[in-house]
Amino acid sequence: MSTDPSLAVEPPPRRVLVVDDDHHAVTIVTDFLEAQGFSVTGANDGHEALARFHDDGPFDVIVLDVMMPGIDGMEVCRRIKGTPQGQLTPVALLSARSDTRSRIAGLYGGADDYMTKPVDLRELEARVKALIRVRDRYIELATHKKEGVEAAITDGLSGVANRQYFLRRLEEEIARCDRYKLPMTVVVADLVGLPEPSEVSSNEDWGALDEAQFEGPADKLLAAVGEVISANIRTVDLVARLRRSRYAIMLPHTPRRAVEPMNARLRAAVAAIPADADREGSPPAGLDLRLGVAELKRRMDALTLLARAEPQ
DSSP: OOOOGGGOOOOOOOEEEEEOSOHHHHHHHHHHHHHTTOEEEEESSHHHHHHHHHHHOOOSEEEEESOOSSSOHHHHHHHHHTSHHHHTSOEEEEESOOSHHHHHHHHHTTOSEEEESSOOHHHHHHHHHHHHHHHHHHHHHHHHHHHHHHHHHBOTTTSSBOHHHHHHHHHHHHHHHHHHTOOEEEEEEEEEOOOOHHHHOOOTTTTOSSOOOOOSTHHHHHHHHHHHHHHTSOTTOEEEEEETTEEEEEEETOOGGGSHHHHHHHHHHHHTOBSOTTSTTOOBOOOEEEEEEEEOOTTOOHHHHHHHTOOO
16 A cells, blocks of 8 residues: 655754844845755844743754854853753854864864854755754664663563662662661562463463563553552652562662551552453452562662562
């Protein structure tokens, strides 16, 4: 089945912020870049440039004159690059100064490119496009790296941390708590009421510890339990699925006596999970948590602490 090219969605034009105290120069650069398909916003001084950046951004590139009254281009560049969004926004400086010292100062000040006036508009277009290519590639690589890290530490079925990552973090937290004499508690939760393999799948490996692949509703229930636990703990806490239907929760800075209210919330929330989240009015799935709790003591490692939290 062919797709009608006329129905293809065109990507939005790339956005450029052009800053110069010379109104005529801004008009010339704006008209040229817009004729090449860019969306251009102009600013005539440093204060307006910063306001445009914060209020009208994000921009794909900033073309910035160096010599301006008030806040000059170098200071504008430093302020922009000092923000999270600005770190991902290429800045091309334009200056009448062509000496090596000025170029070096501009690049050390955070600029990604430096051009001398009078600028050739075709060269400016080529440099803007090159900066956008570099920016796009950087964002693509950063996104892939983030996705790779998340995949390496996340349990694919439940969406919470996996066993390996949890044990590593637990050992690190134990060392920190020992050093600063801080309390920490671990909760181990066995999920009760998950459908038997015969009810959900013919997969013979359903009971494997870390390689289980579910084909029925059990995988949705595991994901729902992961979401419920994550929603009922603090951001500093960490939940992981250790195996088939066993979860563990690390609670830094928390003595054992403070855990009971959380445990009650978790059991109530898990009991309310519907059997079929896609069907309105679905009855509860009949799930429950069997909980064990242990507080960190001297000379405990991660496996010992988890063993002490074994549900009875």
